Amino acid sequence: MSSTSTRVAGTAIRTRQSSRVRGRSWLLVQQLAIGLGIVLVWWLVYALGWLSTDILPSPLSVLVQFVLLAGSGTFWVALLQTLATAATGLVIATVVGVALGLVLGLAPPAERATRFLLDLGRSFPVIALLPVMVLILGTRFQMEATVVFLAVFWPVLLQTIYGSRRIDPVVRDTTRAYGIRLRLRFLKVLLPAAAPFIATGVRIGASLAILVAVGIELLVRTPGLGFELGAAQSELRPDIAFAYLIYAGLLGLGVNALLERLESLVLTWNARGDVLEVQP
Amino acid sequence: MRSTRSFLLAFLEQAWLPVLLVVIWWFASEGNTNPFFPPLSKIWDSFVTEMSSGQMELHLWASTRNILIGLAVGVVVGVVGGTVIGLSRRLRAVLNPYLQFFRTLPQVAIIPIIIGAFGITAVPKIWAIGFACIWPVLLNTVDGIRAIDPGVRDMVDAYRITTWRSIFRVVLPGALPQIMAGIRISLSVAVVLMVVSEIYAATEGVGYFIHITTGLFQTDKTWMGTLLVGLMGYLLSVIFLLIEKRALRWYHESAS
Incomplete structure (x- = not known):
């Protein structure tokens, strides 16, 4: 009985840990996406020639x-x-x-x-x-x-x-x-x-x-x-x-x-x- | 009567040392021929001449204008951005590394880039000051909103107060002490950026005045300009403290 409950609790902890790890890597993906978005907007402004290349490099x-x-x-x-x-x-x-x-x-x-x-x-x-x-x-x-x-x-x-x-x-x-x-x-x-x-x-x-x-x-x-x-x-x-x-x-x-x-x-x-x- | 006396006593306690230092400076520098340390009396004379010619007023006005407009831009963008980010736990987590980057960026480094790109007139300087002022306000707004008692938030939800209403009546007032602390940091950042941008490349402003008088080796004027910038920074912070005290009166009253 007690061993079952321990096992259940263990699984619960493991699930929580893995979901936390997954949450963290998902966060990292989102953070990288924001970074890529910034670079993309920057590149667009550069490529469309809104600002001279002396001002905004690629x-x-x-x-x-x-x-x-x-x-x-x-x-x-x-x-x-x-x-x-x-x-x-x-x-x-x-x-x-x-x-x-x-x-x-x-x-x-x-x-x-x-x-x-x-x-x-x-x-x-x-x-x-x-x-x-x-x-x-x-x-x-x-x-x-x-x-x-x-x-x-x-x-x-x-x-x-x-x-x-x-x-x-x-x-x-x-x-x-x-x-x-x-x-x-x-x-x-x-x-x-x-x-x-x-x-x-x-x-x-x-x-x-x-x-x-x-x-x-x-x-x-x-x-x-x-x-x-x-x-x-x-x-x-x-x-x-x-x-x-x-x-x-x-x-x-x-x-x-x-x-x-x-x-x-x-x-x-x-x-x-x-x-x-x-x-x- | 007693309050007048205690006020006078408090004043004397705080005033004796600054007054003594100025007096010592005045007499110790009198008759000094070292060109780097002109007598204080001569610095004062140059202040009187420059003020009466009206030139100094223009420089002071240009610098104050750049600081105030830049600060205003920074505060508006910072508070709006900070509110949006502060209200969303997810957005906060995702944007955090970028916000930290801009917060710790030595803001003077953007001056050559902005001035180099957009010229030495006032507008690029205001841009630079505004950009630098965003980050302390924004991060403090986020922190201030995050620190609001969760009970208050539950109350807002329970009474079904609309989002707009809760932002203006609950969230922003709740974060105001922290926002004010952020604006105070931004004010000193703005003064530093004003000085650096005007020494770097300008045609007007107190920083420009300091820069050209150094080149002309008019050290009394350089000292005068430097002291004036210091006084300006001090007066701006005193004025800001008065505004802050008034805006946060409800907060201090409820705390005591």
Whole structure:
């Protein structure tokens, strides 16, 4: 009797699993169909000559360039240069932003005194500082990293302040009542509580870092993806420019996915609902 | 009386540091001969001259216009698209990879392509800003709709409220806090794209002003333009916060 019911239950689970697998591959088919549809519309617009070929290249030529770029040294060097700029700015901004954010989060008078500066800084389009920074530092790597740092610093700082203020008042009173030392309180209470918010800040910062790095390369012609893209466009090679654009998007997607994975590995105590969700 | 005093105290608590920094900058830079760091007084003078000549007004107007029209385009497309996608679980799942691609695309990369293709006038810049503004609004609209309490949806079904009515009376108001958060991100994206597109290739706008004064080595004007862009970004975000506060008053009231 019991073995029958077990077998029935087993079959039920197996059926559910196989239907889930089937659902997932069906989803993949649909996703691919959408992609093909986009390419088809693109090709139609191209083939009917609605837009000049200087503006809209054919999907096939973009695909060819996309493949060719993957085998070219120029592309990989440019990619690494963009990544190096973005990563340098991001790392410095994370260190400075987290340290300053925790201090400001712990000292309300300091937070009030800097509130206006923070509001000004977060809404300041830092890329506008680029011409000034070029005058001061020249078109060097240090200049690029500094501009990226100045842009990324704000989201990291603000997220850290939010995070350190989100700490449960009961926990704060308990640690104070037990006279827990500052160092221990900092490392074992404050940092873990603020970490999910800091992680979000770093993730926002990473996308921003790539955006600003590409922007700098585009505007002051320092080496990197942005420079290559702009150069291809001004040489009337929109096929190469489009291929670079697609790579730029994939870069953003890859970095974002990597950071999300890291986040769920490091922040195991933080049950973030949207990470665990399985798509239908 | 007490409220006036506490207001004054709060103001002083927040104002002392910014004021002190400006004062320090003013006096420390006074008489500075380093061409890269002109005295703040000189930057102020160039602001007064440029404003009185009427040129600066035109640049400010051009930049603000591009931001606002681009943002409006992005918000309309984003909210409409986000509502369509947010209401359908299937559509959401199918389109997800493409939406993620456009969300993480470094939006400044579209500027050379759009400006290279359609020229250096205002319209291509508005296109670029509009395109970049779509994605934060769209994804936040989708998330906002998805986060609406299932009980509310059941209620809508039970009372047989028509689709149109439920979209305007239930779905969009329910997603509004999240939509507003999306528009706020789009606003800062719009300002960045405005600056980059105007430095890249333009004939007007504050970014253009910064760019040409750098070329002419008029550093006081470059600094002035840069500070003005920062102030512009700040003012736009303050205005947006006021609008947001008003639009979400019902939400904050029900939360408290």
